[in-house]
Amino acid sequence: MSDLFEFTMPALGDLLTPRLAGLLRAGGVPVRYPDQTLIHARGDIKPGLSMVRSGAVRFGNAGSDGSYVVITLMGPGQCFGEFSLFADLPRTHDAVAIGETVVDQINRAAFDAILAVEPELSRIMLTAVTGRLHAATELIDDMRRLPLPVRAAKLLWQMSRASTRSGGPVRCTQTELAFALGVSRVSSGRALAVLHKLGLVKPGYGQIGVPDRDRLQAWISARAKLSALPARRRSDESRSGTGPLKLGRRGCSGVRDE
Amino acid sequence: MSDLFEFTMPALGDLLTPRLAGLLRAGGVPVRYPDQTLIHARGDIKPGLSMVRSGAVRFGNAGSDGSYVVITLMGPGQCFGEFSLFADLPRTHDAVAIGETVVDQINRAAFDAILAVEPELSRIMLTAVTGRLHAATELIDDMRRLPLPVRAAKLLWQMSRASTRSGGPVRCTQTELAFALGVSRVSSGRALAVLHKLGLVKPGYGQIGVPDRDRLQAWISARAKLSALPARRRSDESRSGTGPLKLGRRGCSGVRDE
DNA sequence: GATAGAATGCCAATAAGTTTACAATTGAGG
């Protein structure tokens, strides 16, 4: 999930036809949450789809040691709660209202009723969820394989798509960039310095310039490029792919061979 | 995605009713792949659902530097290709046949035809994809928040569910564990040593004993526990949640405040 | 234009993971 979603993925709200959005809204109960109110907590089991009508919702988890990790923010039109609705899974994150917020809460019965009348809805949900799964998969891959400067470059590139319609810089604080990447501010600053030295970005105050998106993309490709050859190297870790490699309940063996 | 899926998630194949599985199989074209054949490459755009009929498929990516990362393995009954089918997204990983493998390839037209007759199928797909998204989300969270020994413990706990029906040890090499966790063998060994010192696991040759699953789970909970309080600390990084925090196209700000 | 609050830049100490290398142990096959 995380951050990137906002840039890489069409929100469910964007995929819904006006008619379906209207039906969902009509089938739900608008609930008003004052600023900082807990909408639901991690672990809650409350099946239902939620659509943000106004205000914003912050998702994150607090650790017992006082740490806190915010995963993403959602604004009007965005939906959450598919997990609880389709797979009976508990909430993965706390959801807290930011500012005066109104959320349409659609319970399972109401959703199923709409689904029965509008089969098209399930296809849309499927597209939205699949898209997010795709983004999540890519993110996990990137976290495992790419050095921080490359991940930072990727994120900036995506952000610049939206922000740079007019060629302007990405409006983003280094602290925010760090949050989005899941690293400390110092590290994001260092990554940014690397990209700066290469002339790929221009850090400013509260913003980051991307002079040449195409060049940035080219650099990313060069650093992240994946060849199609299932090459194997080294001695110690080289295994999967050659032998029979039992499958049974034995294993998920990932291979890291570099 | 990654590894954990195999343990945490019901595969699509498990969710399908025999009737639907039969329909899908009938609607697809069985394709035979000799050992080590490339079924599809990362980046390919070939909409269609694939069901493994026999043999196995390995998913992973190769880097131009010779590195290789295997993400997961799939055996008979498991499906892939939802991305390409529902969201028109390119393949995220190379897929290679392991051993003589037969895969039923169901193209979009065939799938849509079945879907039209069996609306129930979309609900099942939705459940499967949602479940995987949930697992991926949790994994990303874990990667960002949990120290390696805890992640290793989680994985071993999940593996032990299947392997320890009879109280036996998990059959898994330290190298394989490292692959699954996406770290080096040295690191997985160290994590294992930590758990060993605590008496939670018993490393052996090609296997890892889990004497007391409940105690292992208790330890994991204690180390991974998340409180529901949206606590905030520190000065530097504390921001989101208090102020207005613009949302616009500005930002996905995650917060890491620890 | 002065100033307080934000944001950036940087430093040192520490922690975690990687790579490379080598020794010790295990177990399966001859």
Add this chain to the structure above:
DNA sequence: CCTCAATTGTAAACTTATTGGCATTCTATC
């Protein structure tokens, strides 16, 4: 029973990221 390959255990040097702190620069606002 013996040998060899696979697996595990460890160590040192290195890289990357974190924490905490402090100085500097920027900018909105009064």
